[in-house]
Amino acid sequence: MNNDYQDFIKKVYKKTGIDLSCYKEAQMKRRLTSLYEKKGFKNFQQFFDAMEMDQTVLNEFLDRMTINVSEFYRNGKRWEVLKNKIIPQLLAKSKRLKVWSAACSTGEEPYTIAMVLSHFMPLSQIKILATDIDENVIKRAKIGIYPERSLAEVPEDIKRKFFTKEGLFYKVNDEVKRTVTFKKHNLLADPFESNFDLIVCRNVLIYFTEDAKEILYKKFSAALKPGGILFVGSTEQIFNPHLYGLKSEDTFFYLKI
Known part of the structure; x- marks a missing residue:
């Protein structure tokens, strides 16, 4: 067997x-x-x-x-840290942020990033790369229509501002959708772009072996600019971040040294 x-x-x-x-x-x-x-x-x-x-x-x-469990503002407290601490810190160094949502699944994550960034700049200035290995989920992400349960953690004002209710579903507004470029990408096999200010890769690494994780931490670290941040999921703490040229900036946020 x-x-x-x-x-x-x-x-x-x-x-x-x-x-x-x-x-x-x-x-x-x-x-x-x-x-x-x-x-x-x-x-x-x-x-x-x-x-x-x-x-x-x-x-x-x-x-x-590809494990497509996703929702907007998943683990809301972490997104608060991103908004209140991490992004202001990144914007102090650079007015335009290069952002990557890696293994973005059906798009909730990159769209959430856009909504968080919209507190700091107009949507027209936001550009996010979002990648996944699965073309099906990318197609669904581009459509941008979600069941109500995907929005359980979305603050009310954000829901009113960026979503339109259509029957039992919610559609992400076009100006949010325009901030995100979706591409097919295999984290383990394909090269990474570089000079990112922020890489978000959450709730994916738990499915990889320890060896594969180490390779990915190195690749993510190399893809960040110095002072850039890697944001991982709530079960994905990196125990020896210094081995990858990173240091803990907050729980589940790692800064490239």
Whole structure:
């Protein structure tokens, strides 16, 4: 059975450039096994054959392996720190901020960043790069329509200002959408741009192995300008930030030394 999964890892890498061996095996295997069983396949070999034949199955695989749990202002207290402490600190050094939302999923995160930045500058001056490995979620992010539960943590004034209610859903206003450029990007395989003031990568690193995390911390650090900030998720504390040229600036915020 394990060989079946190892073969699957190799074939998926060849087909998609996604290296499943960088993800925690037990978690990923469990997630994918439940998907293929639900679809009536007996093993990873049958699952892969189906992915070869049918784009829909491949898309479902991508959706399942990229963990699309996202909402606006997720863990609201951290966004308060970003607004009240981190951004003023960054703007003291540079009037225009280069910002990246890495592994942005369905777009809640980069749009939240734009809304936070709008306290400091007009939306027309905000530019955010948002990337994800999964083209399906990028398509959904570009549409910018969300169920009410995605907005549970959004402050009322922000909800009124930047969203339009359409039936049971909320649509992000176009001027917010225009601040974000979405691109497909594989964190482990693709090169990173550089000179970022702020990189936000939250609730993604927990799914990677320790080795893969180390590689990513180094790449993120190299992509930041000195004094730039890496903002990670609430279960993703970096225990030896100095190994990557970073130091803790606040809980879950790391400054490039």
